[in-house]
Amino acid sequence: MSASRSRVRSLWFAAAAAIVVSAGLTALGAAGARGDEPAVSPDRIDDAPMTAGDSFSVVGNFAWRAFVALNWPSQSEANERGVPDRAKSLGDPGKRVWETFKSDHELFEVGDDGRRVAPSPWASYDGRNPCGVDNRMKTIATFAPFADFNQPSFAVGEPANPLVAQNGAYTRYEIHFNEPEFSTLAASGWSQGRNLPDETHPAHFPVGSIAVKAAWRPLSEADTPAVLARYYVESAEIVDVAKTLAAGRIVCTKAEVALVGLHIVIKTKSRAQWVWSTFEHVDNVPPAGAGEPDAKDAGAPYSYFDPSKPKKLWPPLGTANTMPVDWTNPPRLDPARMQVVRRYPIHAGTMALSRAYWALPGVKGTVWEHYMLVAAQWPTSAAPPGPDNDGAFFPGGKDDSKAAEESYRSTAKAQENLVNTTMETYLQDLPSSCIACHQALSNARGRDFVGILASVR
Numbered sequence: 001m002s003a004s005r006s007r008v009r010s011l012w013f014a015a016a017a018a019i020v021v022s023a024g025l026t027a028l029g030a031a032g033a034r035g036d037e038p039a040v041s042p043d044r045i046d047d048a049p050m051t052a053g054d055s056f057s058v059v060g061n062f063a064w065r066a067f068v069a070l071n072w073p074s075q076s077e078a079n080e081r082g083v084p085d086r087a088k089s090l091g092d093p094g095k096r097v098w099e100t101f102k103s104d105h106e107l108f109e110v111g112d113d114g115r116r117v118a119p120s121p122w123a124s125y126d127g128r129n130p131c132g133v134d135n136r137m138k139t140i141a142t143f144a145p146f147a148d149f150n151q152p153s154f155a156v157g158e159p160a161n162p163l164v165a166q167n168g169a170y171t172r173y174e175i176h177f178n179e180p181e182f183s184t185l186a187a188s189g190w191s192q193g194r195n196l197p198d199e200t201h202p203a204h205f206p207v208g209s210i211a212v213k214a215a216w217r218p219l220s221e222a223d224t225p226a227v228l229a230r231y232y233v234e235s236a237e238i239v240d241v242a243k244t245l246a247a248g249r250i251v252c253t254k255a256e257v258a259l260v261g262l263h264i265v266i267k268t269k270s271r272a273q274w275v276w277s278t279f280e281h282v283d284n285v286p287p288a289g290a291g292e293p294d295a296k297d298a299g300a301p302y303s304y305f306d307p308s309k310p311k312k313l314w315p316p317l318g319t320a321n322t323m324p325v326d327w328t329n330p331p332r333l334d335p336a337r338m339q340v341v342r343r344y345p346i347h348a349g350t351m352a353l354s355r356a357y358w359a360l361p362g363v364k365g366t367v368w369e370h371y372m373l374v375a376a377q378w379p380t381s382a383a384p385p386g387p388d389n390d391g392a393f394f395p396g397g398k399d400d401s402k403a404a405e406e407s408y409r410s411t412a413k414a415q416e417n418l419v420n421t422t423m424e425t426y427l428q429d430l431p432s433s434c435i436a437c438h439q440a441l442s443n444a445r446g447r448d449f450v451g452i453l454a455s456v457r
Contacts (some may be wrong), residue, residue: 002216012110019231029150038060038353042084042097044069047079047268048275049380055394059378060353063277066264068357070098070212071232071368079123080178082178086136088359091366096232098212099138101176105130107191110143116192119149122179130291131237131252138236140172140257142215144287145250146239146325148172149422154440155210156454161322163425164335165303169218171422172238172257173454183208185194193456199387202446203453207269211450215261223258227300229282230370231258241331260284262371265434265449273379274449276434278420285421286311289345293372304340306419314339317426337370340421343428346374375418377434 038061046061048055072084073094081100088094102122109127111117122127125135130143142148149170150159165173177185185191185207197203218238236257243251260331262279283295285305293300305311315321322334323329354372363369380390418433427437441454 006226018050025187030063038064038356038360040068040090040360041065042069042072042086043076044266047270048378049270050380055378056347056349057353058375059275059277059376060277061352062266062358063264063373063376064353066210066277067279067371067373068363068368069260070210070403071096073097076098076100078125081123083142090362090368095138097235098176098178098210099234100216101178101210101212102182103135103178104137104175105139105181106135106143107177107185107452108143108456119182119186119191121246122182128251129237131239133237133252136138138234139252140174140236140238141252143252145244145327146331148174148239149331150324151425151435152441152451154437156394156441156445157457159324161317161332161426162335163215163304163340163422164321164338165217165300166306166337167217167222167303168334169220170241170331170335171260172216172218174214174216176212176214176338178208180206181211181450185450189455190456196448196453196456197448199444199446201452202385202387203448203450204384205267205448205450209267211263211265211452213263214259216257217260217421219256219258222301228258230300231260231281231297232371233283235257240371242333244334245330258303259371263420263423263434270382271391271441272382273385273389273393273435274438276422278374278376278377278434279371280420280422282370283373285340285342287347288342288346289351291348291355292346298406304338306337306339309339311341312339313341313343313426322426332340338425340425342421346372350375374420375434377418379435385443385448387444390435390443393435 045062045065048059068090069084072090073088073092074097075083075085084096084097085094106127107119109117109119127135129135129139130141131139133139140148149162149172151161151163152432153160189195234257235254237252238257240251240256243253260281265274265275267274282293283300284303284304287294315336315338325331347397350373357363358369377393378392379390383389385391419428419450424432438449438451442451447453
């Protein structure tokens, strides 16, 4: 992408932001007709068509509309999983739509004998729970001990590092699947490790499939009411490290957790290789570029950065404190706090779109005005995905000189930030991006970019 085109896009977004700030939901003329008009609605946009003009604005708005719709309060009945409560507004309390999607522990249920079993039907909360509670209770845990403590890596089936916040708590991770994606995984037997797709018999997930991955920071007494008011906070059953180590088995406890990061992946009619977007809380780390919000301006602490220490990633990847945790290397009772920075600025147009959404009635004044779109990535080819097809996506493409070493290598410029500091803390440098990771882990093996299949045996 040339510098001149980047400046044009940035100017467009700045203008759009100004219009929205001054006129609320005023239509943005031709932009609205293309599907990139900011709006607060329980309904997301179904597609980001390739004929819709500037993909930065179209895909960015597609991502924000999905964020708003998926964070709308949900209906509570089992047969209404994933259905928004239209009697409520975005700022009202209640479980969010994505939280009522099937969780990873519901999909990959394990029986009493330790073997995977078929998950319960979509409209059901039946089945075993890793914390031993009813599945209606929010649970951030897995049947594989401590798996929810680790970030993903580029190595198939191998976790990466944990992430310890400045309050000394291990960040916890969970994944949820909407009905089309869950049903495909369950009905095929793939969730049980049966009939797994490969390069010869590749998977084909239906249009409308959605996966959401969340990062949560357990709270402590240091989190004052003023701090809590800036986050979406949930009460959840999570693994209690001290009790688990003492008992020699997973023991959970109820804790308050704050949402700090959210990946959203959606397969659409025009984007067969999925549309990828990632959001973060604005207080996670200091800004890396002009126009990015800074927690200190609001008098709030950073979740993952200590201003008294050097502004660099610490500890170094590969050292003891960054090793994946499991029973052989269990979580520590008093782990070293990690120093996290954002290594590359957020795209100026992406940042301007977040500011446009923060100004909208329905977002302004709620916790959701403290979450920002960090990056979006989309395929630029309509060809159906195959093991060697990464979609000719933005930004970057296949580097044929490295094809023998890895299935994808980004050629994007380093200033494009395509990772989430809470989920890919040590993967911020090239060649890292959403599709890069999922191409290498999943699609190159015939699994339609669905990363969760990389860990299934």
